[in-house]
Amino acid sequence: MRSLTWREVWGWRLTRHGLLAPKPEEDLVEVVRAVCGIHAQVMSAAELSIGVRLASGTRQDVREALWQRRSLVKMHGLRGTVHLFPADEFPLWLAAFRANPQPNEAQWLAQMGLEVAQRDAIAAAIGEALDGQRLTREDLGREVAQRVGSWASEAVSPAFGGQWPRWQMAIGAAFTAGLLCFGPNEGNKVTFVRPDQWLGGWVEMDGEEALREVFRRYLSAYGPATHRDFAQWFGMPPSRALAVMQGLSGELEEVDVEGYRPFLLQSDAAKDFPLAPDV
DSSP: OEEEOHHHHHHHHHHHTTSSSOBOGGGHHHHHHHTTOEEOSSHHHHHHHHHTTBSSOOHHHHHIIIIISOOEEEEEOGGGOEEEEEGGGHHHHHHHHHTSOOTTHHHHHHHTTOOHHHHHHHHHHHHHHTTTOOEEHHHHHHHHHHHHOGGGGOEEEEETTEEEEGGGGGHHHHHHTTOOEEEEEETTEEEEEOHHHHTOOOOOOOHHHHHHHHHHHHHHHHOSBOHHHHHHHHTOOHHHHHHHHHTTGGGEEEEEETTBOOEEEHHHHTSOOOOOOOO
């Protein structure tokens, strides 16, 4: 069993994230790929996260990758929050999120003032409304209400000290159905588009294989780690994460990190682990 120090683990992670040796500007998309997506709930924070990993580059480079070249996609991601991912990985992440339904979802929806059937009706209406259109949140809400009824616009869902209309609680379901991702802003307003029309069609992936691939990517970027670490990061019950990890048993190697016993991919376990800078 290989033994590592925490300084070696930190050095590995910093290197994988491009934080010890920043990457060239042309590797912008690969930087996002290497860290399993960039959190983008606040877009300026996402631009900074990418920028510190590049030797040069500006926020305009990120925006061009998103809205002009469309080599990145802004979508609902880990733990239901907004992330940037490489556009060519859209089917991977979509399949992985589909394969990880949240427990007690019906109960959570009821607390938000929404039934499962209503959620599904709204998600379908979102897909219809976005067919050939790029809509702001406000415009999309009006389109949805026209299709399913005014009940979808009733502000009954607790959110951020106020209340959201019912239809907004179905945005995540529309994403999981492959019916919605973000388009370029109109001023300070976000817009939504149909990913099949914005990015082009894609080949559907098997959900279990997608989860195993995401676990591989996670270990490569954030390892060594355990299934419990992955469960917390991905937003998954630990027992489910353990089953995913067991599906990779022939690809993993246990290591010792000062008495802690996490796992690495076998392909990474033999590599050099640089020491993190002494701070």
